[in-house]
Every structure is written in structure tokens, then in C-alpha cells.
Amino acid sequence: MEKYIKLLSNIIDNNNLPKVEASYLDRYFKLVDNNFLETLNNNNKAFYNLCRKIEEAYKIRINKPLCNPDIKIVLQKLIAAIITIKGNNKTKLIPLIIYLDYKNILYNYLIKKGFTNDLKQILIHILKGMKLIPDKHDISPFHWEAEAIDRYKQGIKNINIKDIYDFVNSFERGIGIIPNGFINFSAFVLSEIDLDNLVILLDERKDTITFIYLLYNVPEKEKLKIAAKSNNILLKFEVIREALHFQKQEPDENEKILIEKIILDFSKNQNIWEQFLEFYVTYPLRYPQLFQPLGRIIEKLNIKQRDTLLNYIKIDNHYDADSQKALNSCFTNISNEELQKEILKNLFNRWKNFIDNYNDFFTAIILTDIINIAVATIKNCTDKNDIIYNLKQIVNNLNEIDNRWFKDSMERRNYFYKQMSKLFVYSFGINKYGLKDEKKKIQNICNTSLELKYEQPIGNNKTTLQLFNQYID
Secondary structure, eight states: OHHHHHHHHHHHHHTOOOOOOGGGGHHHHHHHHHHHHHHHTTOHHHHHHHHHHHHHHHTOOTTOGGGOTTHHHHHHHHHHHHTTOOTTHHHHTHHHHHHHOSTTHHHHHHHHTTGGGGGHHHHHHHHHTOOOSOOOTTOOTTSHHHHHHHHHHHHHHHTOHHHHHHHHHHHHHTTOOOOOHHHHHHHHHHHHHOHHHHHHHHHTOOOHHHHHHHHTTSOHHHHHHHHHHOOOHHHHHHHHHHHHTTOOSOOOHHHHHHHHHHHHHHHTSHHHHHHHIIIIISOTTTSGGGHHHHHHTGGGSOHHHHHHHHHTOOOOSOOOHHHHHHHHHHHSOOSOHHHHHHHHHHHHHHHHHHHHHOOSOOSSOOOOTTHHHHHHHHHHHOOHHHHHHHHHHHHHHHHTGGGSOOSSHHHHHHHHHHHHHHHHHHGGGHHHHTOHHHHHHHHHHHHHOHHHHTOOOOTTOOOHHHHHHHHOO
């Protein structure tokens, strides 16, 4: 289709269409008059049969443009003829427009020309008439699929996000979303020419699968506008999922403002807030662009909402640069300095507790995705005496390690690396406060430890000594 996309784009961009009479479409109208209602009523078979007849009538194959040397001329004539049509016949052109379009190229052109302004009511009618809610049909009530549909529908009723998206994820992995041209055209055009009516239409629906179909072809910016305007929590939830799932590109300022508004809407209900945090915040890697807008609204949250947010920040032994970046963007740029210090200290204490209570096998110091937040707490929120006290205590624990009793070598190794993990973070206060004596003691531990000398890197991870040499010079 790349050849066709390029061809269609060139025709639209050049806007050099021939003068064509409306009668050029007589062959098409004769074809569509025979089964227009059936085609419009979401009958895929009828639509594809019509497409084949269009190809025969106009000697055009958009999926094989190189096999048709006259395709450019035919396309130019069809588009030129389409924009001459007035009145009710515009509605009958919808199947032809859907057939000719790709990547919303023709749709955008017709919108700019004002061609679609007369189609609002028929587009609303098309979307309202779509039946997209999953149905059990003849499935046995004891079949797993019937049970999954029941849980999904109950999840919709109770706004239980886990039950809803357990089914949605299975649905997407299974048959998946099969694009529907009439839905795609109608939703896209309405999002461009009458967003408010599209919001009203979507607010009337209470079904996530329906939202997925109706939003399939709507641009991400328009989706966010819809969610910000909507009162439908399920719609807002799905828009955030679609707009930000594994999204690498940073949203622009207007998009961030919309995301902030949507997040604040979730926070108004404690149950919804907790479900939102569990679904989106627990795994930063999946929704990295959510976290900067989330950080920007922290000051607007009450104490309970903030505490709930912090409790859902997941700390584990895995380290991922993208997750780290996302969490940094959330917590290290809060404009209220006192609030930021309070939050950083909260996360730092959770990080320390995680290190102290981690009992799986250690092979090196543990960083976690909030390592930068822990370091920022030491550098910006911890006074000199506190740093000196903790450094002395940790160094003493390491120097006295051979005088402690451990049940086995694994317990000893884990204790050693727990101390080294905390020592690494506290050592970031050395340069700030010029703690030369403490620095020498740390260097001595690094230079004399056999555990560190024979430590082997795993994958692309750096060894403990490499980390100390890089950051604690």
C-alpha cells in the first residue's frame, strides 16, 4: 500500500484536479443504489462486494497501483467528481470514500473542503447503530468464554478495571480489533468537525470494547480532548491506555494539560483512584509519558490521595532506564520544595525498607528504578550530620561483618550487599559536604573486599566497583 499512499498524497498535496462532471460517478451510483442500506448497516460482505464492483467499473485496484498505469488519472477524476456532489447523494458516496482512503489522507482533504459538514447526522446515526458489545450467542454458560464475558459485563457494571481489562486483553490477543471502515470514517470526521457531539455519543455508551472500536481511527490528540470533556470514567480510562501505552514520544504542552485534567478526574473517587494507580503507575515502563503530568498535579492532591499514589510506586530489584526516567519526571520536578522534600523522603524510606527486607539472592548492589530519587534525597534533603551518622554506621557494619554470625554464605553475602547498596546512595553526600575521612574509609572497603574483587557482571549491568568508581570518585 505504500505506493498507493504516496500516489494519493501527491494528488491531494498538489491539489491539481481536472474538471470533471458529476456524471463521472453515475456508474458508481448505479452500483451503490442496489445495496446501499445493506452496506451502510455494517455488512462487511456487502461492502467488499461493492468494492470489487467499483474496481471493475473504473478499472482501478488501489492495492495494486503498479498494475494499473491509468490509476492516477482515475483517482484524480474520482476525487474531483466527489467534491462536486451536493445534497443527499453525498451520503451514498461514503462507501466510495472509504474504499479510496488510506491513513486519513482523503478524509482530511474532504474535511478541509467542507464536504463532510452536511454528513454530521448520518455519521452520528452510523455510530449509534453499531452493535459492538460482546455477546455469548450460543456459547455454553459453562464455557470459559461465556464466563469471561459475564465477568466483563459485571466489571462494566461495577467499574472493576481488572475484570474489564482481563477480558479486553484476552479479546485483543484473540480475534483482536477488526477495523470497520464506516466506524473509522464516521468517528474520524466527527472528531474533526463536531467533537462535542462525538463526546455526547460516547458518553451514552458504557462498554470498553465499543470505545476501542469507535476510537480506533481517532487521532491521539482528539482522543485526549474527548476524555477531558467526557464524564465517562471508563472512556477516560481507555483513552489513557490507548494514548500512552508504550508511548516514547513526549506529549506536547496542550496534551499534558489534558492528561492532567483526566488524572485529576480519577482522583475524585478513592476507589477509581486506587484502580487507576494499580493499573497505570505500578508498571512505569508501560506508560512512561503518564508520569510527568502525574507529577505536575501532585500539589493539587490531598494528603490521602498523595499517600495512596506513593504506596502504589512499585519498588523491586529490577532496573530499567525508561522506568527510572518516568519516575524521575514525576517526583524530581515538583515546584513546591517542601512538598517535594516530603515526598522524596517518603520514597527514600520505602527504598531503605525494601533493601533491608530483600532476601533473594544478591549478586551486586541493588539499584531499583527509584535509585535517582534515593540519590536526590541524599543530595537535596538530608543534612550533613545525618549523612555522617549513617555512613559511619554502614562502614562499621561492613568492617565488623566477620564478627557477625550468619547461618550460611548466602545470608552473609546478602547482608554485605545490603550494606553496600545503602553505602552507595549515602556516598553521594560526600562531595556535597567534603567528607574526606568517610571517603577514604569507603575506598578502603572497595579496595580490600574479596566479594567486590571477584564479583561478575550479569548482562549489561555494571559491577559494584564500577558503580563506585563512576559515581563516587
